[in-house]
Amino acid sequence: MHPRSIPTGRRTPRAGVHAWTSASACALGNAGLHTALREGVSGLTRNDYPDSGLDTWIGRVRACDNHQVEESLQHLDSRNNRLADLGLGLDRFDERVAEVVDRLGAHRIGLIMGTSTASIGRTESAYAALDNDSFAAVFQQPEVHNPHSVGHYVATRLGIQGPSMSISTACSSSGKVFASAARWLQLGLVDAVVVGGVDSLCLSILHGFASLELVSTRPCRPYDAARDGINIGEAAAFALLLPEDTPGMELELKGFGETSDAWHMAQPHPQGRGARDAMRDALRGAGVTADDIGYVNLHGTATPANDATEAKALAEVFVDPVPASSTKGWTGHTLGAAGIVGAVTALDVLTSGHVPRTLNLDTPDPTLSYPVLTASTTTTRDHVMCNSFGFGGNNCSLVFGRCT
């Protein structure tokens, strides 16, 4: 490691985006995601998650149901780690990482995963099959029953030997992985960082959100006058980040904002204060103005409170509205994976110019203070933003752009 002393007044860390992929209910891989967004094909289906018995819709990754982790990693088996494994194999992502590992050395690669559920679904299964109030032999998996479960799995699977951690700030978890990775790279702690977000369907989440009366019995309708709650989704998404000055980079993380509402554990600040400040900080860090943004991928969960407060925050930041949509109608709300699922969607907009509409938005809520897209459009601007907000009042906004 190169010796460095702590500098003062450095500019916002940036990071080149070398590769990315995602697995969600609507698509496996980047080409599939682009087609689904363009053609308006949703991945939401009526809830059939085993033993849940709730009248709602979910974003279930069907390909995960029969996916297996490889034989040597069976001791780390869980639905969440299977989903991570499925995602790593898409768009040659694992091979792209292997190339960088070979070139830079495994100890020079870091890993930061965002997750809120980790492998809690596996812990639920262990509790449903207790043996004398102890976990049965098959569930004796210390590396699985903890918040870093997916981080440990992905680091092991990819052979990453540098610093490895998970971020768990509820639904902003995998937005914040980009900010932390950019700081690691700026400081030279590592020469590349694999970031990701993985959350999977489980009873804790389905019944937890049901207890808060926040799940809809219909496909979710973000920003609609009749919106009445979320659909829980699952997803795995990854990006490989390199230092900003790496030759050949086309896209980069340019800015980010991380704030707290300091208001309520489970309700957003009524004026969207924390969301507004996160977006402003991200723009400032990127050195751009609101008019430079060609698309905002919204948190847009379709709860009455989220969409109302996010709209207030948007109206303050984007006085002249820019194209913005929620893509939760394709994937459901993927919770701890939502930040990077939104980021991957925003990267698709940057590379294709196609701006997705808000699926299931039939009657825009006239009381909301920001006009979101009801029809798809195009953009040629060089910057996009994505928002993720979580319980505990934890907010993250990211700005990506073309390298200049």
Added chain:
Amino acid sequence: MMRLAVTGAGAWGRGVRCAADIGREVAHEDDVPVPRPAVIPKRELRRSPNASRLAVEVAVQACEAAGQDTANIRSVFTSSLGDSAITDYMCRTLAGDDKLLSPTRFHNSVHNAAAGCWSIACNNPLQTNFVASFGNSAGLAFLEAMTLVASDARPTLFVAVDVPVPGPLASVHGNGTTAALAMVIDRENEDAAPCTVTLDASAVSTPEDHAISTRTLWPMAGAQARGEAWHGELKLGTRSRMMIDLETRRAQ
């Protein structure tokens, strides 16, 4: 190599009510009392999980020791296993026929619950984070706090809390114990003992008692509070090690 300063510490655990008690525990306690931090309003205290009360208590202690405004400091929280009491409650309930969860306990099941409680109690709008790395959690959270300080030279609060592991989870992780500590990390300055952090590619082992990673930095908080020197090595990854050298406080 990076040079920084640790300007204040707080702690709570068996026989420990402040960081200076670490290493000088006067009596062994079987049950650690749960603190009642004054910044949490009484009506909220009852609804706040023990892990959040512990986190806020040690965070306030560290800020007071550092002379730091609790409403104006960023924070990084960690825990090896999270709030095992809530995990146990959720999984027990969901294993039954009646899967009705308490909405309050559900929203406190997020791993950043203590961070949210802290920001609300102190009306602090700056960023909070929760990071975890199993038995290496305390080391990664310290690294994360340090990188924040390095990115813009402003102070950052590090908070680590581990709580006892109840019920069936203990068959996997052991029983754990209550251990909470906090440190305010700042850039190097003349008023504080220098602290040098070095990373290299050496392989070191994860602490055997992985449920209490807070213990890996426990003696450092005690040394900081008393102005003593401390050296420690922490695992960050399979081949990634962090060495921390805290020097003796300079004579005033």
